[in-house]
Amino acid sequence: MEEKYKKMFSRVKASPEKIQEVIAMTESRKPRRIVRNLLVTAAIMALAVLTAMGANAASGGELFTYVVSCTFNGQDSETVEYHLDSGDVVKGGLGSYVVIEGEDGKAVITYTDGDGNEVSNSIDAFSFEAKTAKAVTE
Amino acid sequence: MTAEEFAGYAKRYGDTVYRVALNCCKNAADAEDIMQTVLLKLYREKTEFDSEEHVKRWLIRVAVNEGRKLRSSGWFKRRASLEEYAGTVDFESPEESELFIIVMALPEKYRVPLYLYYYEDYTIKEVAALCKLKESTVQTRLQRARERVKKALTKQEEDS
Structure with missing residues (x-):
């Protein structure tokens, strides 16, 4: 069975167009600034969650793109772009970080660690200063 | 990167x-x-x-x-339809296509360990780590999956 199984699955392949699509997405993307601290990003996004949730409620659940820039330690800045879908799930630019509202109303960030495991942390205890925040209807 | x-x-x-x-x-x-x-x-x-x-x-x-x-x-x-999808895959023979349908008809909990063990050649320990399961669970699932596939193949032979 082992040999037949291997032979059979070797025929099952992803569409080369879909793989090429992903490669094209990354090639057309400008190199991103390295985030010095994941929690800083998380904190930025926590602010974005709160801002976006309010705006989304006001818009009647319309899909928005939000861009939040933040100054950290007076020099580093990072722009986080994400989509707000249903009012409770927010994704980072390419979907690496997901911020959701926890059961207790706190923001919870979920990300993938070096072993590919999903890690969730509550991020209510971080402070930051947001420079700009704007919402753009898609 | x-x-x-x-x-x-x-x-x-x-x-x-x-x-x-x-x-x-x-x-x-x-x-x-x-x-x-x-x-x-x-x-x-x-x-x-x-x-x-x-x-x-x-x-x-x-x-x-x-x-x-x-x-x-x-x-x-x-x-x-899985049959519809199987029709788009370049299988070498109808038997290969049938094996695909049989394997995909297994419950999800059997399919992934089976694939990692038989196709990717990971050990039971490695499959357990990749699926976040106990080694004994992987072993049991592999055994049950094998039995189910064999049974389905035998039934198919008898029917034809």
Whole structure:
């Protein structure tokens, strides 16, 4: 069975167009600034969650793109772009970080660690200063 | 990770991620979405990978996670006929296509360990780590999956 199984699955392949699509997405993307601290990003996004949730409620659940820039330690800045879908799930630019509202109303960030495991942390205890925040209807 | 490095990984492991995703969600369109999501996550990942194998295991692990997430979400709705999909795959013989249908008819909890063990040649210990299961659970699932496939193949032979 082992040999037949291997032979059979070797025929099952992803569409080369879909793989090429992903490669094209990354090639057309400008190199991103390295985030010095994941929690800083998380904190930025926590602010974005709160801002976006309010705006989304006001818009009647319309899909928005939000861009939040933040100054950290007076020099580093990072722009986080994400989509707000249903009012409770927010994704980072390419979907690496997901911020959701926890059961207790706190923001919870979920990300993938070096072993590919999903890690969730509550991020209510971080402070930051947001420079700009704007919402753009898609 | 540079765009060139990423393109290399995407070409080398795109099929692996797709097959794992297909075993998770049993649907080609969802599997392609998962493959793209997982590859994009790799591109953004800041982890310093120790080796090519580390990258591959990371991709498989994230694909399993994404598959589970999709299954538990309301988005797991799209259902296309598996027979229809099998018709689009370049199988060498009708027997191969039938084996595919039999394997995909197994419950999801059997499909992924079976694929990682038989196709990717991971050990039971490695499969357990990739699926976040106990080794004894993997062993039992592999045994039951083998029995079910054998039974289905025998029945098919008898029917024909």
